Amino acid sequence: xxxxxxxxxxxxxxxxxxxxxxxxxxxxxxxxxxxxxxxxxxxxxxxxxxxxxxxxxxxxxxxxxxxxxxxxxxxxxxxxxxxxxxxxxxxxxxxxxxxxxxxxxxxxxxxxxxxxxxxxxxxxxxxxxxxxxxxxxxxxxxxxxxxxxxxxxxxxxxxxxxxxxxxxxxxxxxxxxxxxxxxxxxxxxxxxxxxxxxxxxxxxxxxxxxxxxxxxxxxxxxxxxxxxxxxxxxxxxxxxxxxxxxxxxxxxxxxxxxxxxxxxxxxxxxxxxxxxxxxxxxxxxxx
Amino acid sequence: xxxxxxxxxxxxxxxxxxxxxxxxxxxxxxxxxxxxxxxxxxxxxxxxxxxxxxxxxxxxxxxxxxxxxxxxxxxxxxxxxxxxxxxxxxxxxxxxxxxxxxxxxxxxxxxxxxxxxxxxxxxxxxxxxxxxxxxxxxxxxxxxxxxxxxxxxxxxxxxxxxxxxxxxxxxxxxxxxxxxxxxxxxxxxxxxxxxxxxxxxxxxxxxxxxxxxxxxxxxxxxxxxxxxxxxxxxxxxxxxxxxxxxxxxxxxxxxxxxxxxxxxxxxxxxxxxxxxxxxxxxxxxxx
Numbered sequence: 280x281x282x283x284x285x286x287x288x289x290x291x292x293x294x295x296x297x298x299x300x301x302x303x304x305x306x307x308x309x310x311x312x313x314x315x316x317x318x319x320x321x322x323x324x325x326x327x328x329x330x331x332x333x334x335x336x337x338x339x340x341x342x343x344x345x346x347x348x349x350x351x352x353x354x355x356x357x358x359x360x361x362x363x364x365x366x367x368x369x370x371x372x373x374x375x376x377x378x379x380x381x382x383x384x385x386x387x388x389x390x391x392x393x394x395x396x397x398x399x400x401x402x403x404x405x406x407x408x409x410x411x412x413x414x415x416x417x418x419x420x421x422x423x424x425x426x427x428x429x430x431x432x433x434x435x436x437x438x439x440x441x442x443x444x445x446x447x448x449x450x451x452x453x454x455x456x457x458x459x460x461x462x463x464x465x466x467x468x469x470x471x472x473x474x475x476x477x478x479x480x481x482x483x484x485x486x487x488x489x490x491x492x493x494x495x496x497x498x499x500x501x502x503x504x505x506x507x508x509x510x511x512x513x514x515x516x517x518x519x520x521x522x523x524x525x526x527x528x529x530x531x532x533x534x535x536x537x538x539x540x541x542x543x544x545x546x547x548x549x550x551x552x553x554x555x556x557x558x559x560x561x562x563x564x565x566x
Numbered sequence: 567x568x569x570x571x572x573x574x575x576x577x578x579x580x581x582x583x584x585x586x587x588x589x590x591x592x593x594x595x596x597x598x599x600x601x602x603x604x605x606x607x608x609x610x611x612x613x614x615x616x617x618x619x620x621x622x623x624x625x626x627x628x629x630x631x632x633x634x635x636x637x638x639x640x641x642x643x644x645x646x647x648x649x650x651x652x653x654x655x656x657x658x659x660x661x662x663x664x665x666x667x668x669x670x671x672x673x674x675x676x677x678x679x680x681x682x683x684x685x686x687x688x689x690x691x692x693x694x695x696x697x698x699x700x701x702x703x704x705x706x707x708x709x710x711x712x713x714x715x716x717x718x719x720x721x722x723x724x725x726x727x728x729x730x731x732x733x734x735x736x737x738x739x740x741x742x743x744x745x746x747x748x749x750x751x752x753x754x755x756x757x758x759x760x761x762x763x764x765x766x767x768x769x770x771x772x773x774x775x776x777x778x779x780x781x782x783x784x785x786x787x788x789x790x791x792x793x794x795x796x797x798x799x800x801x802x803x804x805x806x807x808x809x810x811x812x813x814x815x816x817x818x819x820x821x822x823x824x825x826x827x828x829x830x831x832x833x834x835x836x837x838x839x840x841x842x843x844x845x846x847x848x849x850x851x852x853x
Contacts (some may be wrong), residue, residue, distance in 0.1 A: 301731065302712030306720035310711070358677060363669040380723075382650040386673065387720045390645060394710030397684045401702035404665065411698050416690035423681030424597070425589030433593035433674045436667075474793060 282327040282345075285338070286320050289346035293399045297391065309380040310395070313353045318371050318419035320554070323349040324458040325480065328551055331462025332544030333468040336411075341464040343403030344414055345550070348398035348457045351422045355453075357385055359432060361491040365506060372501030393422070413463040413470055417478040421456020428453050435512075443482075450488070451481030472540040479535035486528045487559035489514040493521065494561050525564050532556030569783040573607050574634035580686045584678065596667040596675040597682070600640045605658050608842075609744040610636040612767065615838055616748025619831030620755040624697075628751040631701055632692030634683035635744045640710045641679035642740075644672055646719060652793060659788030665779070680709070700750040700757055708743020715740050722799075728799040730769075737775070738768030759827040766822035767839070773815045774846035776801040780808065781848050812851050819843030 280288070292503035294314055299309045323345035360367040360375040362382065367375050373493050377385035394490040404411040421427050429451025435441065455477030462468035491500060493516045507514040515524040535556070536549050567575070581601055584594045610632035615656035647654040647662040649669060654662050664672035683705065691698040708714050718736025721727040742764030749755035778787060779794050780803045794801040802811040822843070823836050 289694050297711035299712035303717050303720040303727075305723055306711065306717060354677075358673055361673060363673060376664050384648060384720060384723050385724075386645055386648060386715050389642075390676065391711045391716045391720075392678060393680050394706050394714070394716065396709055397702055398706035401699050401706060403698045404702075408696055408699055410689050411702075412691045412695055415684060415698075415702070419681050419685040419688060423685055424593065424678045425586035427681070429674050429678045429681065430593060433590040433671060433678075436592055436674075437590050440590075472583075475656035476630050 280330075282324050283317075283320065285327060285342045286323045286349065287317065287398040289399070290314055290349060293346055293350060293370075296398065297395065305380060305384060306387055306391065307556035309376055310391060311386045312379055313357050313372070313376050313388055313392060314350065316371070321484065322352055322453060324555075325425050325454065325457040328460040328548055329458045329473055329476075330464050332539075332542045332548040334543060335464075336466050337407045338466060340403050340407055340410065340414075341461065343389070343399050343419050344418070344460040344464045345457075347399045347418055348421075348453065348460060349420070350392050350396040350399065351428070351456075352453060354389045354396070355428050355432070357392065358389040358523070363387055364432075364435075365503075367503055367506075370502050396422075402439060407464075407466075407494075408521070410463060413459055417456050417459040417463050417470060421453045421459075426452055427456075442518065445513060446482060446485045447478065450485040451478050454478070454481030454484065468542070469540070475538040476535055476540075476552075478557075479531055479538055483528055483531035483535060483556060483559060486515040486524050486531065487514045487561075490521070490524055490561050490564065492516075492530070494563060521564065524557055525560060528556075528560060533558070569611050569618075570604075570607065572614060572629045573610045573632050573636065574604060576629040576686070577601055577636060580633055580637060580682055583685065583689075584682065584704070592667060593674055596663055596671045597678060598770075599660070599666055600644050600663050600675055600679060601637065603658070606649075607636060608771065609639055610742040611738060611842075612741065612764070613751075614749040615835055616745050616760055616763075617751050619829045619835040620752035621827075621830060622751075623734075623753050624694045624751060627690050627694055627697065627701075628748065630686050631705070631747040631751045632744075634686045634705055635708075635740065635747060636682040637679050637686065638715070638743075639703065639740060641676045641683070642715050642719070644679065645676040648672055652790075654790055656784070657789050675701060683709075692751075697750060701747055704743050704746040704750050704757060705775065705814075706834050708740045708746075713739055714743075727800070729805065732800060733763065733769060733772045737772040741765070741768030741771065754765075755829070761823055763827075763839075764823040766825055767817050767843075770815055770818035770822060770843060772844060773802040773811055773818065774848075776803045777808070777811055777815070777848050777851065778800050779803075781850060808851065812847060815843075815847060819846070 297310050326345040359378045426448050434445040455474045458473040458477035459470045462473045463470040497504050536552050584597050613632040644663045668796040713735050721732040732774045742761045745760040745764035749760045823839050
């Protein structure tokens with residue numbers, strides 16, 4: 280099964296769990312709306328790519344790890360779109376969850392997705408229960424306190440924030456969780472050795488996101504654009520200019536590739552990361 | 567160490583984890599505000615009481631399980647108090663988290679507390695890693711979809727809801743998680759056998775909560791009162807009347823005691839539950 284099929288299948292299983300008879304149907308519909316149809320699935324593909332490079336001896340566990348990372352990403356999108364943050368009307372080309380289902384269900388759907396990420400890990404763990412602790416710590420630290428994406432988002436509520444710390448937590452931490460979890464799902468891997476790859480890819484992705492926010496239109500992105508500038512947010516474009524940000528993105532991608540630990544699939548993974556990184560530069564800036 | 571000291575100590579460790587250098591300080595302060603000073607700690611005391619009755623052979627794991635249940639309870643209070651739900655100004659005699667820190671940090675603090683519950687379990691698990699999966703499933707199912715407290719809260723967003731199903735999910739599910747987790751933290755226990763005790767205590771507690779909302783004042787409770795009636799919510803008082811609700815509470819407490827599974831500490835636990843249940847009836851109705 281290819282990576283994308285594995286991811287979609289694991290996510291479908293997870294969301295189906297919410298649709299049991301006797302569960303509140305509008306909450307289940309809000310979860311489905313938040314998770315499907317697919318976004319880029321960049322983070323879970325990274326998890327599976329690292330798992331493949333590490334031997335992928337328990338594919339069901341790696342697939343669950345990938346799904347849990349994506350569920351947490353979807354949760355963060357639902358909550359970041361709330362009126363008290365971005366008040367975004369659209370996401371992935373559709374109404375945001377609070378526009379489609381109301382604010383109470385958007386809060387609850389985000390909460391349920393966070394829990395579902397951990398339920399998904401736990402339900403897959405019986406095939407290798409001794410790996411569950413490391414997986415949970417990778418995933419939990421990527422999303423929660425002290426340095427996960429929730430902490431990153433909270434820097435927007437502080438009087439002073441350091442740009443690189445803010446971005447490392449807000450975006451990089453879940454990329455690091457994605458690479459670490461991919462290794463933690465496999466036998467004989469050293470999960471922490473994979474943190475640097477995730478950190479660098481996360482930073483590259485954040486620069487790419489800042490670039491897209493600056494040069495793309497809403498129809499292309501499926502969400503509002505120009506938000507960073509309008510809200511006076513820290514951004515790589517504001518700091519380095521457009522072409523400076525492109526150069527930084529390329530440098531970070533190269534650094535990422537060089538940080539891939541020794542593993543049986545190292546060459547394959549290098550090729551894959553370079554290919555993905557190339558696609559991060561908006562087309563109108565690629566020349 | 568007595569139960570309350572174990573609970574407060576585990577919660578203090580968990581919140582301290584959020585206060586690492588480099589973490590956003592206002593988020594950490596919001597977590598501390600949400601968790602301390604203590605509420606009744608009814609659910610984590612139940613977890614430790616069940617663990618004690620089951621032998622409590624890994625006290626660090628049982629304490630972490632208790633803390634994780636309380637962290638999830640605190641998370642649900644923070645999110646239920648948000649303007650899009652109850653818009654409560656006070657909680658446990660202090661300003662609610664969104665009144666003290668603003669709505670964005672209240673959303674994020676709730677999210678971080680949910681994750682922290684799972685981080686707390688994972689960090690304690692190395693002493694008995696084979697028990698982590700069952701613990702996570704108990705805790706995850708108690709809070710998430712399809713039938714956890716988040717699902718229960720979501721019934722308020724449905725056009726039709728069954729009172730007993732709504733209450734079982736909104737309140738009972740975390741009590742069931744508390745009893746099941748207490749057993750799952752111990753060797754040789756059968757966690758699922760403890761669900762019925764949790765279900766019945768949860769229902770009793772919900773009836774007690776409805777009674778307090780109807781007869782107590784804000785100064786006694788530390789939160790707004792008369793909310794159920796004002797919002798036209800389903801409530802045992804609306805359904806059975808004041809004295810009918812008291813009779814129901816007593817019946818449920820007796821049923822709970824009778825559902826305690828065979829275990830070495832059965833007699834001790836029966837006494838404890840009866841004592842706690844007696845305190846649930848508001849004093850002005852106890853005669």
